Amino acid sequence: MDAQVTLTVDGTRHQLPVDTRTTLLDLMRERLGNTSPKKGCDHGQCGACTVLLDGQRQLPCLALAVAHDGAEIVTADGLAPAGELHPVQQAFLDADAFQCGYCTPGQVCSAVGVIEEAGRGWPSHATADVTAELSPEQALTHDEVAERMSGNLCRCAAYVNIVPAVQQAAGVQA
Amino acid sequence: MTDLLTPRAIGQSLVRRDGVDKVRGTATYAFETDVEHPAYCHPVQATIALGRVTAMDTAAAEALDGVLAVLTPFNAERLASTEDAEYAVLQSTEVAFRGQLIGLVVAETSELAREVADGITVTYAEQPHDSELRTDHPGLYAPEQVNAGHPTDTAEGDVDAAMAAAEVTVDHTYETQMLHNNPIEPHATTALWEDGSLTLWDSTQGVHPDRAAVCEVFGLDEERVRVVCPYVGGGFGSKGNPHANVMLVTMAARALPGRPVKLALTRQQMFFLTGYRTPTIQRMQLGADRRGRLSAIAIDVVEQTSKIKEFAEQTGVPARMMYASPNRRTTHRLAPLDVPIPSWMRAPGECPGMFGPEVAMDELAEALGMDPVQLRIANEPDVDPDTGKPWSSRHLVECLREGAQRFGWDSRGPGRRREGDWLVGHGMASSVYPTMRQATSTASIRFSGGRYVAEIGAADLGTGAWTVLPQIAADALGVDVADVDVAIGDTRYPTASVAGGSSGTNTWGSAIVQAAREFRGKYGTDPQDGDEASGDVDQAAMDDAHAAYAFGAQFAEARVNADTGEIRVPRLIGVFAAGRIINPRTARSQLIGGMTMGLSMALHEDSVFDTRIGQVANHDLADYHITVNADVGEIEAHWLDEHDPYVNVMGAKGIGEIGITGTAAAVVNAVHHATGVRVRSLPVTLDKVLAGLD
16 A cells, blocks of 8 residues: 655655555665665664654664655765765764774764754763753763664674764763 | 885875765665666575475465566576585475575565565475584584684694693583674675676675676676675675575576666574574683693584585684694584574684683683783794794784783782672683685776776775775885775676685785786886786785784673672773784774674674574574673774784785684683683673572
8 A cells, every 4th residue: 555755855855655564764775765774674673774853863664654754854964965074974984983884874873863862961771860960971971872872783893983983073071 | 025015005094985985874785776676575484494395375476466576496497506505596395494595576666575475375394303503413523624624623642641641631611602793784685687697786795706606506607797896784704605695686687687686685584594603512621730831732622514515613723723732632523403504704713712712721720820811921832833834923922911911910819809799800811813815816006097096806894995905005006095096896806805814905905016016017107097907916925834823812801790690891902913004093993893793792692593493583683682882891902013024015914803702701701700600601691600609
């Protein structure tokens, strides 16, 4: 069964019929030709497909396209205009926070989400007192960043470079 | 002995050339190849572990709108070669292991292909299977040789007599678990068969070996087959050989001439079809005098292979050369089972083979009341104990000393130190990996538009080849690295060996240097546009007179919760002697990546094999745990400034695999120091530790 959906991906509006079984991830990769979000597991277990969906980091492999009519999606390729880099992307380059690059767009989008969540004072599992006010610095310590980025697997294991990259991009002391 | 290149670009921490495309996600991996109107494939897998397919009901599937082809053993094309049973897909109705490929659906959309594949009814004649690895397995046999061409068994002196006479002995059995490579990019291919020619955009560690295998299986001329792979989303050995999925997608392309087809294995399917590290059972014997001088080293390994294709992990090989002892024995025995086919996984041989021996050394040090670092230093061999050859360079002792100093090993104390709820301990182990060069690789260098272009069909699986090969070419040509481009990952470029055995930079770099010398010899320093020359690795000086290895030492801090047994490793420090480092930035990433994967092996990864049904029970990334960001504390990789004039003109040894060797032993030894509990079976989990805590 098909349904009509309208979505904006990286600033471009798309209106098209989709099979109601189609995930947002497969819609982007197989219908819209946007392969910046990667498929590593298709089950929400690896984080490689992470994008910003209506401003928050989400896993499009676990989202049916039909349920997100009107959504605004930003992939790693949409974070900065062509020829420029988002500060998180620049920090990943500077810190060599990747090797094969396959989990990287998801890591980058996740990091953008983490910095945003820290700015709002959201606590994490690593937060000692979840009722206390949390400054961005407190929300982006090594242990906080490592915890908040743990939904994004990196088999090349660039973790010890990813944490300082996120901190650098957020402008907090490593 | 060779005169080493004068390093100018070599040694610089250059940023990855493919980095911008990778952080944006615009680097194109195999499945993502932009082709016109692709069709999508989904495989059908056997749901029995042994037996025969008697029927497949595909009529309903084939009648559905949008289904383009349904391939089964009953209608698939006959292959030119079925010699390799892994590649003989759909050639018979026999099922040799659960999850084996028995069909494929090709459809207009991926959703439809999956629905149809899952809906095909298969009838089987099932037989009882045997998938349990045991040391008393009646089928145990000695293979003709083990992986990488090593002899199956070696013996020198009399281990039994030396053990009987030794003042102190260790005799224990250690086990390493079944492990799956699990690169984050699944094994995937886009394939197009058009006008009798095949193009595969495949995720592979070697486009030329990939092409050779496909040509053999399908009986095709190499001129008619092109394999393209500019980026690989990780492989760790599992993309070193093509697996059955590559033959299956090729079959699909040939069934639909002119139509590009795409096949990406699911994460779950990868646990059956793309290789894994065999579990190993290692009986280790060490005998020594009271001063710690070894008189006996023996390792007897039992591990598994599939019945249909042999893979013999060379687990006993590092014990042949690490330490000096007059009496030595190593053996390998395989249990042939009805299981998926094991294959290469990062440091085959050395990775599991540096577990048992390095834990046994720790146990010996404990029995002697000796520092484990000093025990290793006391048994440093003057020459390679296995071959009798001198070392090209061996700086294990220096790695041990520098690692100990950086780690603060001297403050270690007798163990069982408690900080609040946590028991804290320190452990260490040695690391090793052979320095290998493959026999075949050619590079060409062309002068074009004022720039030099080096072409070779090499692969960059995150290892940095896009960045490192220009550094070598620049120094070989004597030009600025900014004036050099490379072109890799395509069979249109000269033949390159597989990215495996930590041999890529050694092999391809040697070919590039030869090509640069040919180029300068022909055209001098003022070439014309279009001038081109090529060079082969076999023209490069090859030293057979020395034993060449990279060495290292790893130090780990373990914290074990006294109440829950929870294990954390907040600190891991490695020091390596791996020849000249071409690019410190990418090298550090490879070394810490290897160490982290070693930590993952120590604490997290475990393919739990259900022998009742013959499959990995935890076959996805929710249940097969790999180390995540929050599991990692400080991980540092350092290296010595080592100059080895024997290995190659760059003076470089391989660095892709050594980082994973010894790590698990260092962690186990640290956990023992913290708790007094000796875990001899990986992974170290809290249940194993808790059982031994007071």
